[in-house]
Amino acid sequence: MGDIQWLEWAFQTAVAFAGVISFAVLFSAPKEQYIWAGITGAVAWMVYLLAGHMGASFWVASFFSTMVLTALSRVFAIWRRTPITIFLICGIFPLVPGAGIYYTAYYLINGDMNMAGIKGMETLKIAVAIALGIVVVLSLPQRIFRLKK
């Protein structure tokens, strides 16, 4: 049971890696940064899964994984001497609440205003959690993210 779950998680992380690299291609990121963008996204997804597994609700999980994503983006940005935007924008895609948009629309057209409101609020909560995660880590001083040579 435990083994199967680890396998599933490893597979998901690999899929996140490939998915984030696809977005790096779509946004014409420099080729030499593809792998690093992929790693930031994959690690963020791993944190999301772990947080969910430990019983965190989805917006708490989004908050923590965005924090890890932003921190890793800052480390890579300094190390690879390139704007942080490249890693942050590509890596954020597994976390953006695409599902929330879908379910809100779905319940709206079915006239289920109650559920539509709930799903709409969930989408907003995730968006706020992501925003907070980015802001908290951006506020930390730069020297923390410099790798020692």
Add this chain to the structure above:
Amino acid sequence: MAQEKTVDLREQEEIWENANPESPLELSVLAGEILLYNGAEIFRVQETMERIAKAYRMDSFHVYVISNGIFACGTENGVVHTAEIRAVSLAPTHLGRIAAVNQLSREIEEGKYTVPQAFQRLEEIKALPFASKWFRLLACAVGSAGFCYLLGGTLWDSFASFFTGLLLYLFLLMKGTQKLSKIMTNILGSGLVTLCSVLLYMLGIGHHIDHMVIGSIIPLVPGVAFTTSIRDFFNGDYVSGAIRLIDALLIAACIALGVGFVLRTASAWFGVVL
């Protein structure tokens, strides 16, 4: 609306044809324009422009940047010059160009470029191509399939998402040749992928319509606008942050509209239970 933008662009081209290749002020504005146009955050645009002006020892330099305009003013050889530029913002993001300008500004600071050389390099950066069409098409399909799986879909759902993602990007590429507003692009794009997902679902490829649609709308979801908006707010650029936030909300609403409309029509006409 679209026409107005083309006029602006042409005006810009003329300005750059008449640009003085010795002027650090104009160099810095061109660098700023490329950054802004390709989706950099306000803070970076401003900082890069100031760095360039400082590296070429301009006597004074001031710049104000918002998400669709740059206002710069500087003193060269004791004469005050002003420059204004209107950039067409909220265009497709090109991260490679942002990275290249960033690299160039660093090299300018190290004194590796004269002003005309830097101008030439900026023109090269401005013309950096997007990744090839086939590569982007494949990337969009793989991205859709991948996110479909991550967000709870089965392998069959991902398989279906692969094709809807492919189709979505074909649509986006074709729309590039036509003038279509951003609002219509997002409504039609999300409608299209929803319709295809419904058809594939009825054919028995893919078993969860929700995961299939969610995976394929991910390339449209305003992740970039949202992230940049947060960073602009964080740096105190409230006007630009607000503009990008509205952009993000608008796109999200358009996607919801496209998906909702097609789902409703499909369940009414085809009688599928979704």
